[in-house]
Amino acid sequence: MSRKADRDQIRRQNRAIILQALRRQGPMARIDLGQITQLSPATVTAITSDLLDQGLIEGIEADEPKGPQGRGRPRSMLRLNPDAACVIAIRLSVNSIEMALANFTGETFFTKRAAFNSAAADAKSFPPILIAAIRSFLEDAKLSPDKVLEIGIAAQGVVETETGLVAWSPAFSGRKIPIVQPLSEAFHADCALSNDTNMITEALHWSDPDRYSGTFAVVMLDYGVGMGLYLDDHLFSGANGTAAEFGHANHIPGGALCRCGKRGCLEAYLSDYALVRAADGLPETTSPDGIAAGQSGLATLIDRAKAGESGALQAFHQAGTVLGYGLARIVALIDPKRIVLTGAAVRAFSFMEEGMKSGLEEALVADLRQNFEIDVLPWKEDYIRRGLIAQAMERLDRGHTGETAHGRPARGSYPKEGAPA
Amino acid sequence: MSRKADRDQIRRQNRAIILQALRRQGPMARIDLGQITQLSPATVTAITSDLLDQGLIEGIEADEPKGPQGRGRPRSMLRLNPDAACVIAIRLSVNSIEMALANFTGETFFTKRAAFNSAAADAKSFPPILIAAIRSFLEDAKLSPDKVLEIGIAAQGVVETETGLVAWSPAFSGRKIPIVQPLSEAFHADCALSNDTNMITEALHWSDPDRYSGTFAVVMLDYGVGMGLYLDDHLFSGANGTAAEFGHANHIPGGALCRCGKRGCLEAYLSDYALVRAADGLPETTSPDGIAAGQSGLATLIDRAKAGESGALQAFHQAGTVLGYGLARIVALIDPKRIVLTGAAVRAFSFMEEGMKSGLEEALVADLRQNFEIDVLPWKEDYIRRGLIAQAMERLDRGHTGETAHGRPARGSYPKEGAPA
Incomplete structure (x- = not known):
């Protein structure tokens, strides 16, 4: 009985489909958005109007591809507002904390690697180290922690996604290292912990869904x-x-x-x-x-x-x-x-x-x-980061409705739970 | 882009939820149906009205449980129409074809076991043997093949659900035994082939969804x-x-x-x-x-x-x-x-x-x-049959809309594809 079809759920799903299409394909006209998503013109119009209103997307004028006469008519297109949200992707491995900041288009604009001592890292000592590393990273990037809505963390080893703990990993000497709870508390952001190879899997699906879908x-x-x-x-x-x-x-x-x-x-x-x-x-x-x-x-x-x-x-x-x-x-x-x-x-x-x-x-x-x-597949260092960002974007697109209890958020940004209004 | 939210799909899903609730819980009043399914009163009314119209459910008068005064008021209830559809569940094992007929409430009303020679059964010889066994079974049950809408078959061994073949099984000397195609052609029914243990799994979920859900x-x-x-x-x-x-x-x-x-x-x-x-x-x-x-x-x-x-x-x-x-x-x-x-x-x-x-x-x-x-769990012979029936019912509830291109079907029965109108 849990499959109750819910109007709000469908609306959010369609909204996510539109945001993902713009992230995957880049700017496009409403009519193309309709064709690619197979949503009706009325649905596309209603959802994009809301998204424009919330500042998550923006209208731009772009020249059409030139015809045989060499003339390109300017055309009204929609694109994601890069500044609407910001996510951090973190990879934890032996002695290393790799961090990346991505904007709402999914593009990485700042990265940093911090060192730590895996041999001495346990459930008590590691969370403060990680929090300090992220704070210093954000300072270097000149970004307020308020701007970060999602933090995705990948670690090697036995990772408990449900509890947000790293049960056992070569990156730590201790066991049951809490990750999600301390980060959520410190940054008031939505956090998710994953196994690192899961993020490669997500990245492959994101980059080539025709080849990497179904069961692999x-x-x-x-x-x-x-x-x-x-x-x-x-x-x-x-x-x-x-x-x-x-x-x-x-x-x-x-x-x-x-x-x-x-x-x-x-x-x-x-x-x-x-x-x-x-x-x-x-x-x-x-x-x-x-x-x-x-x-x-x-x-x-x-x-x-x-x-x-x-x-x-x-x-x-x-x-x-x-x-x-x-x-x-x-x-x-x-x-x-x-x-x-x-x-x-x-x-x-x-x-x-x-x-x-x-x-x-x-x-x-x-x-x-x-x-x-x-x-x-030849190994690429950025698979894990790309998977973390793709997953964080999907959570953003699905989870946040763009509305708070106090009404619509300020133009150009998602509302942040737990952050001062 | 394949997750397009589709109005018709939602309607069918809600319809399936209501049919399943009536099959699982037995007859009940509209108000209880709404509580159990968490669907809105308007949705329950619209869907049950269609289902009544199509003869898949029927209204009955039942006495309410007696109060302290000993008086039970008659109350209007809904229940499945047992004659609305009929399915066959077949278990193939070494030397044995076990068949069962179930009505639309999921209740088995006729069973038979036929023998065959596994050592001589291959891709060419077995399909006619199976078809003859089913025909004889339906004759014994005095049921026209037209009444059968779903046939679910479970076999031991390596079963290819997608192609409808038994790739390899101790029940056959040959390999790649076609099952789904010959039965679909012979009986114009929707057929599905499964591994036998899959059907036990389905039966456990059906009989105790609180315990057997999620990942097991x-x-x-x-x-x-x-x-x-x-x-x-x-x-x-x-x-x-x-x-x-x-x-x-x-x-x-x-x-x-x-x-x-x-x-x-x-x-x-x-x-x-x-x-x-x-x-x-x-x-x-x-x-x-x-x-x-x-x-x-x-x-x-x-x-x-x-x-x-x-x-x-x-x-x-x-x-x-x-x-x-x-x-x-x-x-x-x-x-x-x-x-x-x-x-x-x-x-x-x-x-x-x-x-x-x-x-x-x-x-x-x-x-x-x-x-x-x-x-x-102590082994029960009927687990596999119960799983086959549960799965066939789910296909019925989800797949058929109860409407044909020529309009509404005759009252009291599902339309049958491929059968004369």
């Missing part, structure tokens, strides 16, 4: 192993927000020692330390803590494989086979149309490919092996 | 191993309809020989033949075809365990451990709120429980082990 999975091979699941046309994060923990899905009972303390996790075969451990011929039970890996370790290992060193080649081949088994389990359980492989380690994909194919074939009955494709 | 998984331990996934409040079947193939997700590379021909599938440790093979001390590579198992084999094995026979006890304990590992992977990937264990083999759950707990603990980092519950 993203695997990030990097420092650690991440996964994002897009199921039946939406990002899936499970009952507690901890789904898609591919790295800590068991591969072999009693197998290689994982950073999480368990044995046989996929991460213990696929991540940077696992590859170095295997290439150097160390026992599977060697503690990950004692292995110098990380970005530079991985880069060195790739060079060793390129130079034809057998230990490195074998390590990548074994990792490929394990990856094939892992993907086979995903195919059996999720039945994705597409699996995307990305992350720093895909630079070594050519050394893993053969192993991956044999793993898939050994693990999966032929009937299930025919219906999916694998995309190997 | 169902594991059926029986002849073979089945799974159903309910994710973010709907049944999930993947891009091709073959998701939730838990039984053929690999447990150990190069492990026990599975009926599918691969090695190390979960089924090769958990199903009837796997348990008998382990209990009798046969090598893991012994072909499943040569092992006498099935329902009676499983029952005998449970008796042996109850009698304290160590081979049987060890087989169940090992199966429990493997189950724990398999569930741990589900938890890591799907993050369900609840996992339901059912099927004939849960009668032996007490012999598996300890192994299952140790498997879960070995395989899963503590942070992921705290957020789900396990329900062990």
Whole structure:
């Protein structure tokens, strides 16, 4: 009985569709907006009139494309007001807080990276560090905290989207690090915490919805192993927000020692330390803590494989086979149309490919092996940021109605809850 | 742009909500219908008036519950018209076609089981056998095929919901058995093919939506191993309809020989033949075809365990451990709120429980082990039928508008596409 069709809900949905079309396609005339959104002219007129009134969009005159006679008539277009809202995208990783500010068009206009000490960061010490880093970031950007309506945070590891805690992550020595509550209180903004690979998944859908829609999975091979699941046309994060923990899905009972303390996790075969451990011929039970890996370790290992060193080649081949088994389990359980492989380690994909194919074939009955494709995507640092911004914009477009209890907001800005009127 | 809010879609959704409320709760007055569905009085009046007009519901006079004075005033109630539509639910399993007829209230009023020879059934021979069985069933029920609007079919194995084929199943010797197309053509009814465990999942949600909603998984331990996934409040079947193939997700590379021909599938440790093979001390590579198992084999094995026979006890304990590992992977990937264990083999759950707990603990980092519950449900034969009927009713309620291009249908029945007017 929860699916009650609600007039206000529909209005907000249509409003979000129009805002997203303008963000995706840029300025356009009302008639084109109607064609692209398939909304009726009356609906487009009513919604854009409200949006103009609220200062979220603005009318501009733009020249039409020139005809054969070389004349372009000026035409009335609509575009998003870039200053209507501002969001912060934050990526938390080992020793690093990466921050970006985006305007209402989704464009990033200011970025900064702050350092912190992961080895000493726990539930008590980290929130004040993060808040101070954001305050200093906003000062550098000369932006009042009042202007920030959404903060999106991505972290590696086991992230509880529902409670807003990072349950466990290589970025922190402590567990259950609260993120959403302290940030909401400090900045009176709407905050959302996500797994970093979920944000890559969101970014792929946003940048190429024709290719990345329906049901697909993203695997990030990097420092650690991440996964994002897009199921039946939406990002899936499970009952507690901890789904898609591919790295800590068991591969072999009693197998290689994982950073999480368990044995046989996929991460213990696929991540940077696992590859170095295997290439150097160390026992599977060697503690990950004692292995110098990380970005530079991985880069060195790739060079060793390129130079034809057998230990490195074998390590990548074994990792490929394990990856094939892992993907086979995903195919059996999720039945994705597409699996995307990305992350720093895909630079070594050519050394893993053969192993991956044999793993898939050994693990999966032929009937299930025919219906999916694998995309190997070169890693781009800004995927996560783009996903955070896309998600924050969607929350803005859907959540805020542009009206407060005291009436319409000041022209040119969203109302901010909790902020002085 | 595909989320265009559509007036007609909303009307159909509200209509479905009202029909479902009457099916779930039985006859009720308009005012109660409004309270339960949270729809406005005007909407309830408009929709029920249409439904009365189309003969899908009918008005009755029922006595109100008696007050302290012992007087019950007659009150005007609405109820579903049981004769408005008829659906067939069919379960295909080894050598067996189980059929049931249900009326528009969802009540089963006629059932029959027909035998066929699984060992000789392939893509060419099976469809005519199934059609003949259904025709004979309808003759016995004295029902014209014209009255059947929906046919729901559940089969064990790898079922492609999207193409309507059974890709691979122990119920057939052949592969890619077409089901939906031949039945649609023969009976001019709307047909849907599902994995059998998906239908158990649907039945659980239908019978207890408070407990079985959101994100949960169902594991059926029986002849073979089945799974159903309910994710973010709907049944999930993947891009091709073959998701939730838990039984053929690999447990150990190069492990026990599975009926599918691969090695190390979960089924090769958990199903009837796997348990008998382990209990009798046969090598893991012994072909499943040569092992006498099935329902009676499983029952005998449970008796042996109850009698304290160590081979049987060890087989169940090992199966429990493997189950724990398999569930741990589900938890890591799907993050369900609840996992339901059912099927004939849960009668032996007490012999598996300890192994299952140790498997879960070995395989899963503590942070992921705290957020789900396990329900062990005694197996009921009619779960699958109830799921098929619930799903067929939902398709009926949502799909048919009760109006044809030629105007309103005859009172008391849905219009049937493809049938003579």
